[in-house]
Amino acid sequence: MNCCVVGLQWGDEGKGKVVDILAENSDVVVRYAGGANAGHTVIIGDEKFALHIMPSGAVRKDMNCVIGNGVVFDPEIFIGELKGLSDRDISLEGRLFISENAHVVLDYHKAEDQHRENALGKNKLGTTIRGIGPCYADKIGRSFAVRMADFRDLDQLKEKLERIVSYKNKVFTALYDAEPISAADIFEKCKGYAAALTPYITNTTKYLHEGIEAGKRLLFEGAQGALLDIDHGTFPFVTSSNASALGMSPGCGVPSSMVDKFIGVVKAYSTRVGAGPFPTELDNEIGETIREKGHEYGTTTGRPRRCGWFDAVAVRYTVAIGGVNEIAMMHMDTLAGFDELKICKAYKVNGVETTFFPSDAVELSSVECVYETMPGWSEDLRGVTAYDQLPENAKNYIAAIEKIVKIPVTMVGVGPKRSQAIPKG
Ligand code: GDP
Ligand code: IMO
Ligand code: MG
Numbered sequence: 001m002n003c004c005v006v007g008l009q010w011g012d013e014g015k016g017k018v019v020d021i022l023a024e025n026s027d028v029v030v031r032y033a034g035g036a037n038a039g040h041t042v043i044i045g046d047e048k049f050a051l052h053i054m055p056s057g058a059v060r061k062d063m064n065c066v067i068g069n070g071v072v073f074d075p076e077i078f079i080g081e082l083k084g085l086s087d088r089d090i091s092l093e094g095r096l097f098i099s100e101n102a103h104v105v106l107d108y109h110k111a112e113d114q115h116r117e118n119a120l121g122k123n124k125l126g127t128t129i130r131g132i133g134p135c136y137a138d139k140i141g142r143s144f145a146v147r148m149a150d151f152r153d154l155d156q157l158k159e160k161l162e163r164i165v166s167y168k169n170k171v172f173t174a175l176y177d178a179e180p181i182s183a184a185d186i187f188e189k190c191k192g193y194a195a196a197l198t199p200y201i202t203n204t205t206k207y208l209h210e211g212i213e214a215g216k217r218l219l220f221e222g223a224q225g226a227l228l229d230i231d232h233g234t235f236p237f238v239t240s241s242n243a244s245a246l247g248m249s250p251g252c253g254v255p256s257s258m259v260d261k262f263i264g265v266v267k268a269y270s271t272r273v274g275a276g277p278f279p280t281e282l283d284n285e286i287g288e289t290i291r292e293k294g295h296e297y298g299t300t301t302g303r304p305r306r307c308g309w310f311d312a313v314a315v316r317y318t319v320a321i322g323g324v325n326e327i328a329m330m331h332m333d334t335l336a337g338f339d340e341l342k343i344c345k346a347y348k349v350n351g352v353e354t355t356f357f358p359s360d361a362v363e364l365s366s367v368e369c370v371y372e373t374m375p376g377w378s379e380d381l382r383g384v385t386a387y388d389q390l391p392e393n394a395k396n397y398i399a400a401i402e403k404i405v406k407i408p409v410t411m412v413g414v415g416p417k418r419s420q421a422i423p424k425g
Contacts, residue, residue: 007225008318010272013265014330016040019056026219029057032251034223035072037128039299069101070251072135075193099204100149109134115176126274136240151194205253226318237276245322264324271305277364280308294334312404317357330413338376346370
């Protein structure tokens with residue numbers, strides 16, 4: 001059985017937790033998109049891990065981990081994570097494989113991310129400033145790209161960096177009035193990266209296909225959420241990769257026909273970090289209560305997350321475009337204590353009701369939400385260990401969402417820990 005876990009909202013749905021749980025019945029965990037803009041939390045007992053590049057399977061000492069070609073790889077952050085795990089007695093030696101085709105995020109990408117956001121002023125996208133957009137742009141543009149395989153030949157990398165940095169400096173100084181950056185400094189850092197990373201760099205497509213032939217069970221770990229997908233999300237307020245389930249195959253070289261199940265992760269409500277339309281947003285006391293109860297502050301940037309009601313129109317759309325089979329619904333515990341809960345079941349666009357999500361940011365900004373109001377529950381769910389123990393109103397809330405999105409919820413989150421997820425038949 002090969003599974004793929006993807007976010008169905010605007011990221012931070014709880015993918016790290018779900019991947020960690022499903023990893024128990026897998027042999028290899030594969031990150032295939034995004035970069036250090038991601039922040040995936042895994043909590044086992046009292047131990048907390050916040051991973052940005054490292055697949056969430058890394059916390060299990062016997063798990064093989066792959067970083068696919070679709071990831072934009074930040075060596076500095078990765079090496080920090082490697083050390084952080086090693087300090088906690090978790091070694092990745094011999095079980096971590098990084099694609100030679102993955103593109104490398106370097107300092108000039110982060111600088112460019114910042115310059116571009118500054119230039120946009122009040123229209124900024126609210127990126128994580130992790131260099132994601134500029135690195136993917138260099139990948140698509142080809143002329144100024146650095147890939148993991150380049151760490152194998154330092155002489156050639158030196159030449160390449162001189163050429164790239166000279167071009168970048170012309171752009172930075174002319175367009176952004178910024179200080180030039182030093183190719184020599186970046187090359188010095190790259191020498192260190194090469195020494196630390198070369199043992200892990202390989203042809204991961206070959207590794208994965210050999211694994212498939214040997215009957216290995218693969219678990220694909222999506223990053224971000226489908227509404228942040230570069231093609232199908234709320235453009236331009238998106239990330240620069242195919243963050244929906246559609247990004248899996250190009251991001252690692254395994255066709256989706258080899259995936260038995262796509263599991264979509266959602267929160268029982270909605271959140272978003274950064275700018276962009278958010279139809280069900282609660283810019284009020286209810287939103288604040290959700291933020292505080294759910295600890296809704298970014299794992300990567302610490303920014304407060306915007307909170308809102310569950311948007312079933314959006315999730316029905318991301319289920320459809322991703323071919324998602326099942327839903328894992330996290331944070332049901334966070335919704336305890338509200339008299340009423342709302343689920344957005346349709347939008348009104350110019351007075352006309354629609355259930356199809358308009359991903360265009362301008363159109364989405366003008367929709368009016370049509371809500372179904374459900375009674376809430378007051379019971380604390382954090383100790384619930386079986387689906388039957390959930391209050392009737394919580395079960396009804398889940399059933400109402402299943403009815404709209406048309407696929408079953410098969411896992412329910414009742415707290416942040418590995419142990420706080422219950423299966424639903
Ligand atoms: P990811 O990016 O999708 O992996 O999600 P993040 O780790 O960025 O954010 C999800 C947050 O919700 C983390 O702080 C998790 O520890 C937490 N979390 C996950 N599932 C649950 C749940 O069922 N209940 C509660 N209260 N917290 C959860
Ligand atoms: P995980 O994997 C939530 C958001 C940023 C910003 C937009 C573009 O933890 O779910 P970028 O730096 O990618 O150019 O920023 O995308 N964003 C995320 N929001 N979770 C994430 O990842 C995100 N990765 C990017 O906040 O709005
Ligand atoms: Mg996150």
